[in-house]
Amino acid sequence: MITTASAGPTGPTVSALLHDDMSAFELGIVTEIFGFPLPGMEAAWYRLAICAERPGPVPILGGATIRADHDLDVFASAQTVIVPGGDARSEPADAVLEALRVARRRGSRIVSICTGTFALAAAGLLNGKRAATHWMLTDLLAERFPLVHVDSSALYVEEDNIFTSAGSASGLDLCLHLVRQDFGPSVANAMARRLVIAPHREGYQPQHIETPVRVDPEDDRVAGSMMWALNNLDQSINVDELAGRAHMSTRSYLRQFSRSTGTSPISWLITQRVQASLPLLENTQLSIEQVAARVGFERAITYRYHFRRIVGKTPTAYRRWCRSETAAAGPRSLEQCRASGD
């Protein structure tokens, strides 16, 4: 059941447009992130309003019906205005296009997910600007709206406070980016963690390691030290050395690193090391000791400790799991994997 946020939160206002033939999945991205606060952030969290041209039940793609509680005036008055995608062939109503223009004039942050980009283009908001949409529809977008610079490679595009995203799932990346803008990297990472551990994703990505760390491109000193670390993972690296590479004191480096990535240098480095070890386990016959050394763990016991903590199973079990996965006729779920004795 989709409802609007209660009166509790006092954070930024977000509105999402509910329209015929819309994708429930993409609206779900919006409600999951903006309508559902992280623990401890209930008071400061977003106030989400689900809006439609005519409030009430709206049929969506796939046969379900969702109710919108708010009208286009509310839609246009939010600080962030989101158009989720759906059937690209549906033409947005004139009233919707006008609401988008009003929101734009008011200075709202305008966001589209997937084919929602077509509505922004139809409203004229993207003229002369770069934009993204689903890869199957980039030609259609360029054809119908010649003034839009369609970027067919980006996951999402930000230009002049207008954000457009490519596929449905990249809408998730984009929404996380907005959370990052609003609340900083720590909160965005916590949100990514929550989304990744959603139970229904387990079967698809049982080995996913959380590395939603994006380096702030403005901070090239920290970014440079991180690049150096990634290229020299096999060496022993400590914080003083990283700080030196970044031409900063250790104290400042810790602070800048945290500000720009939301995590700390050594925990980031450990995660990168474990991540880098995965292909070695999957594709080589190297012993665990050799794999550990290749990715910079001086002692295999330390490698095992962190691997288990991050991946959830031992390196040997992971390797065995990959082998059986490759041999099996089809993908197995994590539950099956556990049931089979790993």
Next chain:
DNA sequence: CAGAATAACCGCCAGC
């Protein structure tokens, strides 16, 4: 697995 040695992390504060 416990626990000691060491390193990382972070609040505080002075100084630029």
Next chain:
DNA sequence: ACGCTGGCGGTTATTC
């Protein structure tokens, strides 16, 4: 005043 840097010392995490 404001924001950033960097040293000090205590707490937490890592390593072995």
